[in-house]
Amino acid sequence: MWNLKLFLSSLLVLLVVNVLSVRSSVNGITRHNVKSYTDNQRFLIVFIDSRSCTRCKNIYKNFVAASQSFEGDKEIYFGKTTDLVLIKRWDIQELPAVVYFPMGVEEPALVEGDYTVDNILDHIAFIMKGDFTDIKKNYHVEITEDNFEELIMNPVQHAILLIYDQYHEEQKDTVSEVAKTFREDDDVVIGTLDADKYKTFRDKQFKFVGSPLLYWYPIDDKSNSKRFGGDLTSDVILNFINEETNSWRHKDGTFMLRSGRFPSLDRIIDNNLGAIARVDVEKLDEIIEEISKAVDNLYSNEKEFGQFYIYLLQQVQLKKTTKALSTETEAIFKEMENLDLFNRRRDTLIRKHHILDYIVTNIGDYIIGNPNYKNEKSTATKKTSGVPDHHEL
Incomplete structure (x- = not known):
């Protein structure tokens, strides 16, 4: 009887893990399921968050964007936790923080340096000693109904969101190119929403139907989003973001001399x-x-x-x-x-x-x-x- 209970309990944990993996590129990590990752020879990297950490919310987009490069990977798992028991157990002294578990190891190590997409991916490549040269880097985040509030509405940063469909995939590539320019900017998040995949959410959330559409969410008034009416080219979108954010970056991400000034x-x-x-x-x-x-x-x-x-x-x-x-x-x-x-x-x-x-x-x-x-x-x-x-x- 006891073995049956143990079997059912283990099965439940695995089911939870699998469901989370299907729903999102970032899995919810708690004290109850973390062992199921570390015990199964998976490389686990975890973003540690708290409700009071404003900067955590702003840089979480980088962690999500990095995770998209490993969508469907069965050896590398991305997770996020707000579990205070785990945070205390792992002796996390300062947020934001990202920790990782090499395969089969139960105690985490801290990821050092900036939590940018590039640094996160480089860190994984170094630890796993693999050839990740063919990995496609994403600097935008893929928006769903589940993460819309978390990535677009809640962070204290400007947000720009492209709604596209199967006939406008090239616009997604354009926005992805612009996102690379702002890859190290904590004050801007750039997202894309697949209107075919999330049609119900698109119709419920947005006034206008059709694609492609570009929405702008200003940092201090997210509820007052604006629909962008210009040409959806990389140069036009880049200039629009520069004007709205006063970031003034060149296409390669470096600053213009006017950046910082008003x-x-x-x-x-x-x-x-x-x-x-x-x-x-x-x-x-x-x-x-x-x-x-x-x-x-x-x-x-x-x-x-x-x-x-x-x-x-x-x-x-x-x-x-x-x-x-x-x-x-x-x-x-x-x-x-x-x-x-x-x-x-x-x-x-x-x-x-x-x-x-x-x-x-x-x-x-x-x-x-x-x-x-x-x-x-x-x-x-x-x-x-x-x-x-x-x-x-």
Whole structure:
């Protein structure tokens, strides 16, 4: 009798595993079923999440995209857990985290580095010592009714979703190409929905029928999605995302010089170059207040860069010299020398340097191009020690 119960219990676990594997490329892992993976000589890699971890939700798209390269693979399994018992048992100290179990091993090891699609796949290839050169990398996520909320609606990031059918497969390839550009961007998720496979969900969720359709979900107002009306070419979609997100990436994923900057804030700087160059403390108060109001209108993920404009002006005001900007430049370059810097932090520093470089260059051009600058400087109400020239910037 006991053996029968044990057999039925084991069968139930296997059935649960199989059902999960069919429904999704990422399996639900709990304390009750994890052993069924590790005992069966499978390579298991697990994304660890919690309700309170905002960044977990934003980078989970990378884990899902990586899992799509192994859809149907019987040796490599992707899983996700929020099981607190497992998290404690595995001694996870910080989230987000990804752990893996080599075949037949019950204790996990931590995946080091950035949780990008490339790093996850490279890590698996290294551990398994296999030739994965033929593996197709996906940087978009395939959306279903089951994961729509989790991948599109819940994360604090912009989302773009293509609805396609069997007659428009080429549009999926186009969107996949664009997704590669934003492969290291935590603030954008790009998804595709197969309208033939998920017709019922498509008809229930979206007002318009037909394909292809492209929907845009802004980061701070997901309920107010917009249908994209432009041509569905990679260049047009890339430019649209750049404009909406202010990411400003080239097709290869690198940043344009305008990335991190905002036209509304640049205009305020341009209109007040003289006051900034002279370090007119009272006028700087007004400039900072004006920029602060403009920052309030930025998306939530953009405010850090808007605040950086304010921080730079405050440093000039506090130290009563534009040499403060040179100090900030040196600090950014010094931090970027760290070879172990995570991609997200490096991207943040690059974008902040774009802001800094714009302000420094324009102040320098103002000083060189304004023959009355020295007189303005000497007669300013608030004087600084010495007269800055282009070299001190």
